[in-house]
Amino acid sequence: MEVFTSNSTHCHALTWGAIGSGLFLGSGKVIAQAGPAVLLSYILAGLALYVVMYGVGKMVIHQDNHKTGMAGVVAPFIGDHWAHFADWVYWSTWMAVLIAEEAGVSTFLAMLFPGIPLWVFALIVAVLGTAINLWSVRAFAETEYWLAFVKVAVILILIALGIYLVVINDSHLGFIADAAQKTSTQSTPPSFAPHGFSGILTSLLVVIFSFGGSELASITVAETENPKVAIPKAIRGVLVRIISFYVIPIFLFLHLLPWKEVSNPDAPSPFATIFARVGIPHADKIILVVIIIAIFSAVNSAIYATSRSLYSRIQGSPTYVGKKLGKLSKHQVPTNAILVSSFVLFVGVILSAVLGDGFWQFVAGSISFTITITWIILLVAALVLYFKQKEVTNWFVKLATLVVLIGLSTVFIMQIVTNPWTLSVFALVICLISYFSYRKKKA
Template sequence: MENNQQTLKSSMKTRHVVMLSLGGAIGAGLFAGSSSAIQAAGPSVILAYLLAGLVLFVVIYGVGQIVLHQKTKSLGMSGIVSPYLGERFGHFTDWVYWADSMAVMVAEAAAIAQFLHVWWPQVPNWAFVLGVAILTLGINLYSVRVFAETEYWLALLKVLVVILLIVIGFWFLMVQVFHLGFQSGLSQMNQHGGFMPNGYKGIFNAMLMVIYSYGGSELIAITVSEVENPKEAIPKAIRGVMSRIIAFYVIPMFLFLELFSWQFLSATKASPFVLIFDKFGIPFAGDLINLVIILALFSVINSMIYATSRSLYACVQGSKHGFGRYLSKLSRRQAPVRAIAFCAGVLFIGVVLSYIFGNALFDIMAGSISYTVLITWMMLLLASIVFYFREGMAVWKKIVSLITLVILLVIAYNLVISNPIGITLFALVVCFLSFISFSKSK
């Protein structure tokens, strides 16, 4: 059952990593959360998506540069961070990413329960959460390849839905231009208070939801240890980041804002995707998008179990005693099955929490995702900055990375002042415990 060779098996192919990074950037934030971003910034939300996309690209580009210069495969976030910021900060990054991602995973499961409850109101939410926990545990325990294939097809489904939306949206936009003329037909977003109704502050406030939407793209750093050829797969996934941001966020946002007023989009509870498909007359559009959102949320949970189990394994690898030694054992398939089971076990705790708190559970826990993404991005960016200076890289890489770090600090400030104090305190406690828990001896 167990394997004494403490090396994760290289089971993931380049196409898996490319589609994982693609699926990570297309989640429930796009399908269901875009209304909040539009409410904060109005039409200038497009700039928020572009700016956050540039920040993400700079961060992931730095990860790619580090991977290309590594002589051995890294393990977890710490494998990227530790060589440049030290083992303590590598350990800190792994645990922060693990702890907050577990909270996000429970929140996403609670959200799935809410969407399923629309179809089966007689079934309690906790029962849906239980079903999600069992399914994701089985997929991740079976093999890395099964996980990768599952995520590949889920990501592909999300991509196809977005492409369909773009095609339909452009059709309506052409009809609008035909009736109103070229200039009037392409300037509808500026007819309701201008392009920036809430100023620059609105853009940075919208970026809180945008960062949430992009969270998951940093999963690229986790996959390094299980990719057959990371020096081919990781750069290929990174090169497409900005094109994916433009194709799957900026273009849909442009279509939404040209076809509907931004006040309507920010006030309605319906997903903009539902509005587009309804406008086209597609039967059961609401049910179709409801299903896609459920699959998108399931995809996030599936990825989170993968990512958090590898982060946990990276934290406990080499432990000589106690629970850490137990969790560090690999299966015959060279998979961290005990770490997977432990992380999935937290999802079963979510079943109990869902029973106790009901719908409030999602609001309590989901707010933490922006913190975990920001902290993780900052640590990866800091590691790449040190790498650039240590290796004597081009000056422009250093300058761009430092400017990006300043932007992340501004976003972090807006996150603190806009989030409920309870969520901020929770994030601080997680960071404090993650930092002081480091021990060289394990």
């Protein structure tokens, strides 16, 4: 029986869904951590992601039988145990993403409609996201398409406006320092990396979190009508999207606004600042609505990812729970798996109330740990394919994959050393549970 049938548009909807709070909420945070050197963080992480996705594409294309989930992609190359580990780590990552994004959209809704308790907005987000995913794959894809269209359109408008402001070199509106400002700041030239290499590494926590989600293409291989066409097409667009929707906006923020102003935690979103200074009325409200749409889009994609990953891991289990979670509705969606995954949204409301303003930063940091682990596993699996079947690719791709693997391993070690121990412990617990929960299937 064919499950979750879709097309390439579905794959693209998932990829656009990855653009969420990492860009709209995280841009100011990473600039504060790394200064202008944050551009280097985005470029390096983007290149690493492209190499990872290229490897995923090769693994998908060189498999005759496509199985759902992360495990279905990597199991033929690294074995069932490590495939099980990768799938559960990835599932737990998206469960944490659900909490982070749901808390974010609830907070911004409260800003837009003050006086209403956060739990009301959280309930709306949880019910709406669950309903969309329960209905059908087509409903998810269509909703995600339009949500993505809105946020992408705003980013493109910002890019066009920013380039125009750079070209006209306008200091009247506060963009591009005038002669007097330049003279007053000549004695203190700005530093490219004011916090050194450690600042760049710290910023990678949010940058990797921002890029996390593009791996969704590997989960949807069994749901596309022609994965050998859809997946490579989606992968080729990854690098273009990263440059267009992350590197260019961050560059414009740094060029048009003093980086210390952008990184001020009390300052409005850089998007709102730029739109407001050019005289767009109610720019802060407009950008608030866009941010809400963007983050809800990420919630929508996260529900899809977690439910499908859970379904793929539990499918075929002889246990009562396995049979329940592996059940499909008449629309061919895993209803119970979606309900289990969506339940974490209600847990997230409680946790966000306990941890307060620092909750998003904590969850984003822990997510970047597990995303890094997932990327490393995908690279190892790709290297196994490359060396087993030498005709798959050339020596340059093998070398690039090996270099990125070493680089990501180094970043992961440095993340453990330089970031709060609570993040490391949280990631370690997830990894231990994922690894030791494996049970070899009986013949």
